[in-house]
Amino acid sequence: MLELVKLSPRKLEVGMFVAGLDRAWSETPFKAPGFTVQTQFDINQLSGLCEFVFVDKHKSLTLELDADGPESGPSKATKRAIPLPRPRLEKSQYLEGRELTPYKDQTDWAKEYPQAKESVERLYESVKRMFRSMDSGDRLDLLSVKQSVDPVIDSVARNPDTCIWLARQKQSDQYTHQHSVACAIWSVVIGRQLGLPKTDLRSLAIGGLLFDIGKLRVSDELLTSPRRLSGAELELVRQHVYFGAELAREKSNVNEDITAMILQHHERYDGSGYPDGLRDDEIHVFARIAGIVDCYDALTTHRSYAPAIAPSEAIKQLHEVKDLDFQAEIIEEFTQAVGMYPAGTLVELSSGQVAVVVSNYRARRLRPRVILLLDEHKRPLASLRWLDLSRATHDERDKPLNIVTSLAPGSHGIDLATIDF
Incomplete structure (x- = not known):
């Protein structure tokens, strides 16, 4: 049974499960539908972002709270309901009156x-x-x-x-x-x-x-x-x-x-x-x-x-x-x-090399054109090397060549602003 307690982030403790925020999850670095507080850093981040949060008592590892306190109480807590399935809208419906x-x-x-x-x-x-x-x-x-x-x-x-x-x-x-x-x-x-x-x-x-x-x-x-x-x-x-x-x-x-x-x-x-x-x-x-x-x-x-x-x-x-x-x-x-890998996205290939996506094929979003930046040991290459993954399906050792993950901006010290053609 879901039982939420409304808290100031300053009253959070390591081990508590944060199930809701006073804002959209997407406006924070945390992922929906919730997470267990692991460190004081998590608490500091939430304190800088939220005025209050909702803690799930049953999912928390530690919780010493008075449910009738001024900042808590499941009867007072409001949570965001999971949206009900609805018919898909066509563009002409939500862009009514606009020529498409x-x-x-x-x-x-x-x-x-x-x-x-x-x-x-x-x-x-x-x-x-x-x-x-x-x-x-x-x-x-x-x-x-x-x-x-x-x-x-x-x-x-x-x-x-x-x-x-x-x-x-x-x-x-x-x-x-x-x-x-x-x-x-x-x-x-x-x-x-x-x-x-x-x-x-x-x-x-x-x-x-x-x-x-x-x-x-x-x-x-x-x-x-x-x-x-x-x-x-x-x-x-x-x-x-x-x-x-x-x-x-x-x-x-x-x-x-x-x-x-x-x-x-x-x-x-x-x-x-x-x-x-x-x-x-x-x-x-x-x-x-x-x-x-x-x-x-x-x-x-x-x-x-x-x-x-x-x-x-x-x-x-x-x-x-x-x-x-x-x-x-x-x-x-x-x-x-x-696409999942927009132009400008840093990616790591199955070969271990690091590249940046340059352009996408509309029909083959997972195999874009990239520029290789680092070798398999994460060492900078001497010069920019273009690679079209729609054609280059295998690496130099004849192993399948794919994107295995995208990387956060700035990974490996790469600054896209320094790349020019």
Whole structure:
């Protein structure tokens, strides 16, 4: 029988089983549906992330609690229900009224890369200027933003892998700017997968750039703090969605789709999100997309309070919260768009060599094109070596050659930002 006790993370002890959080599992480095506290480090991490947690008394190895205490009691605890099976929705149902047309790759990776690189670099510089300008109280130059995102949209439409690669090349000291650019790219990638027209792709891109703009009004100390935030501090951080909507309205004339992405990207499909506890189709479909890309990019990026995880692990975690945090169909479309090994993913091969994924074949996602970086002893290779796993099925010893695992960003000291062509 399930019996949950609500606790402050500071009252946790090693051996307790944490079965629920006051936020989505996907916003933390911990995996659903729960885990046993192993170390004080686990407690410190939870204290920095959560105001309260739910502990399962029957699964805990140690639990000395008064169930009638002010912070506990199974009768008072609320847990997230497992979503009931439901009929699968077609794109035309949750994108009603939008014209959908499938996209096809028009260029290969090598041909697209120079254009994509120039476009993404220009967008990154534009975002830095935009944040500085709005932080100074200036009006958002929406025309300039549109001009900056359009080349990226065109590149993703021709071949998304090049921009996906560039979205993975991140610098830890520029998280806010990198996150905004990456979320714009991921949003357009999902939009392309769904077959949305360019006007909608532009809204997705601008919304991806702007949905965290409200953090300009929140102190960096709170945004990057590894310590547990107080209730008042957590509430202030959550106010960034309102600050962002106000800034967007004051500084520019953005459309409803973009405003919804700003206001609702922390809403969750089961109603457990904020600020309004919206659920299902009460959440604007572009905000549902924004929530997924925000979560995915955060999970795969080093942050002050959590290390980056491998893209395949992030995809796995998204699937674990289908119809809890995010709409199942959109998670599946995102997975189809990027694959388990998106461009820019570090992987280890069955040969022991380490490589980085460069591009995918839409029909053979598990056998992408890669660049070998380290030999079987994890020593750097003298020069970059391209390998097409769709053709290279065996290694030099005639043994089957496959990807055995994806690696967390930065594994073996590899910095993707230093790789160029």
